[in-house]
Amino acid sequence: DTEVTQTPKHLVMGMTNKKSLKCEQHMGHRAMYWYKQKAKKPPELMFVYSYEKLSINESVPSRFSPECPNSSLLNLHLHALQPEDSALYLCASSQDLKLSGANVLTFGAGSRLTVL
Amino acid sequence: AQKVTQAQTEISVVEKEDVTLDCVYETRDTTYYLFWYKQPPSGELVFLIRRNSFDEQNEISGRYSWNFQKSTSSFNFTITASQVVDSAVYFCALRRSGGSNYKLTFGKGTLLTVNP
Numbered sequence: 432d433t434e435v436t437q438t439p440k441h442l443v444m445g446m447t448n449k450k451s452l453k454c455e456q457h458m459g460h461r462a463m464y465w466y467k468q469k470a471k472k473p474p475e476l477m478f479v480y481s482y483e484k485l486s487i488n489e490s491v492p493s494r495f496s497p498e499c500p501n502s503s504l505l506n507l508h509l510h511a512l513q514p515e516d517s518a519l520y521l522c523a524s525s526q527d528l529k530l531s532g533a534n535v536l537t538f539g540a541g542s543r544l545t546v547l
Numbered sequence: 548a549q550k551v552t553q554a555q556t557e558i559s560v561v562e563k564e565d566v567t568l569d570c571v572y573e574t575r576d577t578t579y580y581l582f583w584y585k586q587p588p589s590g591e592l593v594f595l596i597r598r599n600s601f602d603e604q605n606e607i608s609g610r611y612s613w614n615f616q617k618s619t620s621s622f623n624f625t626i627t628a629s630q631v632v633d634s635a636v637y638f639c640a641l642r643r644s645g646g647s648n649y650k651l652t653f654g655k656g657t658l659l660t661v662n663p
Contacts (some may be wrong), residue, residue: 462649473619473638473653474592506563520589528649532580532642533599538592 434458435539437522443545446512452542454505454522459544462486462506462528464536465497466521474521480505481528519543549574551641551655560629560660568624568657570639576600580645581615581622582651587635598622599644629661 435456441505444450455464462481464475479487480499496508505522519541525534550573560566572581583595596606598615607612610627626633639654 471656473656473657478648479649521590521592523592532644533597534642535582535594536592536599538584538593540589540591543590 435522435524437520437539439542439543440540441543441545443547444509444512445547446514447541448512449508449510451509452507452522453537454507455503456522456524456526456530456537457503458496458537459478459502460524460526460537461502462525462534463499464523464525465505465507466538468521468541470518479528486497486528502512510545512544516545517546537539549576549579549641549643549652551639551652551654553637553639553657555657557658557660559660559662562631562663563628565625565627565647566629566659566661568626568637568639568656568659570622570624571624572639572641572643574620574643576643580642582640582642583613583622583624584640585635586638586640586656587647592638595624595635626659629659631661631663634659634661 437517465477468474476489477491478497483499494511498506521541522539523536525536552571579600581598584592586592611624614623635654636658638656640651
């Protein structure tokens with residue numbers, strides 16, 4: 432079983448809907464990430480949280496709104512999405528952003544989003 | 548700027564064949580980390596190996612082996628006696644050791660299909 436759990440596994444939403452993706456880890460990791468992955472492409476970084484604070488926003492449109500309620504949870508709130516936002520959204524965690532680049536990212540299985 | 552090139556987009560082999568996945572990287576950093584991840588159809592990226600730039604020893608783990616050659620900026624991955632379960636997309640990735648090291652630079656991935 433994966434140590435990073437993402438729900439839901441599949442989500443279909445209309446362009447006017449509001450939905451959320453959820454991510455949970457219990458490894459004591461203090462850095463959490465959202466990635467977006469289109470078909471046949473590598474993952475693209477969206478956001479990074481370090482110690483529950485947003486550290487990095489890779490110029491993501493405001494229709495994506497991340498939230499980190501505590502050290503174990505990471506949410507991605509979705510509103511007024513476009514069909515081109517359909518993708519696999521991957522959550523990941525690592526021990527600590529402040530450590531060296533040796534940090535290994537542990538990924539969840541992803542939430543596959545379809546925007547109609 | 549960092550770059551990872553996986554020139555092989557798709558590889559198809561028959562079970563029990565050996566297969567090598569190529570990875571070439573570019574970086575101006577003297578210290579960095581290289582990673583391989585496996586992404587099966589289920590979607591989750593599974594960590595396979597991490598190598599730091601000072602450690603050029605080859606590594607073997609069961610049927611998997613990695614050949615790191617700093618002189619040619621390559622970090623190739625070989626699967627010996629491939630199995631159907633090895634079918635997946637394999638990503639090579641690069642990360643800085645210090646400074647703003649939050650970002651993993653991924654290659655475009657190689658889709659490996661192992662046929663029975």
